[in-house]
Amino acid sequence: MAPSDEGITKLHKVRKTVMQMLNDRGYLVTDDEINMTKQQFIEHYGDNMSRDDLFLFKNKRNDTSDQIMVFFVIPETSKQAIGIGPLRKCFERMEAEKVYRAILVVEQRLTPSAKKVCEITNIRMEVFQDSELLYNVTEHDLVPEHQVLTDGEKKAVLEKYGVKETQLPRMLVTDPIARHYGLQRGQAVKIIRPSENAGRYVTYRYVT
Template identity: 80%
Template sequence: MSSSDDEITKLLKVRKTVMQMLNDRGYLVTDDEINMTKQQFIEYYGDNKSRDNLFMIKNKQNDTSDQIMVIFLIPEPSKETIGIGPLKKCIERMQSEKIFRAILVTEHGLTAAAKKAVELPNIKLEVFQDSELLNNVTEHDLVPEHQVLTDGEKKAVLEKYKVKETQLPRMLVTDPVARHYGFQRGQVVKIIRPSEYVS
């Protein structure tokens, strides 16, 4: 297997996980997009594809005005990590499209300055390295199903158990499952585990 073939295989896996992630978050993604074969990937993106070609914009299923951009970042020449330059281009592109949420996929991560620049007040940027997206964390046998509760369901749970929101167990925003689903502070998540009892 050539290094070009290895790169195509890796990008196909990364793209599939991103598609599953978007689908799990309620964005419009087709089964064909999720289950694209290697041959279809090559036909669609070309043999000498650039990470730039994997760019996409997706709409929420129930609200087409709610959009997310997915950008596969490329470092500046002779650098491995992503600096402020490519990040500024992403932000400019988002602002020109009036999209305020993006998933940035990078091969090696961001420089320290770029990590600080990602924290913006009115733009939500989520950064994932390729290595984090080679496998879908939610497909692991030990990861139970997670469902975000609506505001009404959240209120009912707090009333039922006579607790305040601050008394509920916490999930870190850095948790791989929280990152996959894009959970936000203040959301309450129902975790569904299979029963240990068999009748």
């Protein structure tokens, strides 16, 4: 069933946020993909677009072997929670392409059994609902700049301040910012806030 104009508007916003998120994570995304207007979106995918049509397959800018798939999942029955059936198709496609990281964009929640399937250890499967992607959380006026540290940068910070990583202020892996950047436990971020006295104020967070 083709989406309504309201549905197309929502999908356009969701797709843009996904593109921004991938770009922030270092995947190869063009400015044209990020800045696609609603009209261009309709011209590209058609009035009768399906969520399946929005599928994405991206490589990291500096490492083409680091790949991710984005699935805009369709439930088996309208307004039904996402079960194992739709996920199985995603896993089959990932297995065929030997890709072990994916983002699932869903309208409804996942069933308990589907959530367990997403916890398979050799595949990293992140789940976002459409409602979480209607705007880019990092663009909110109250959200300071975040920079994800490499392992080397994290080590340098710990040595500079003479602390252990667990002594840094914490950021939960479920935090919206952590989810935007795809952060995992053990990673660290640099947070830069404006300061009237120093120009900027820098702090660090350890993801846990």
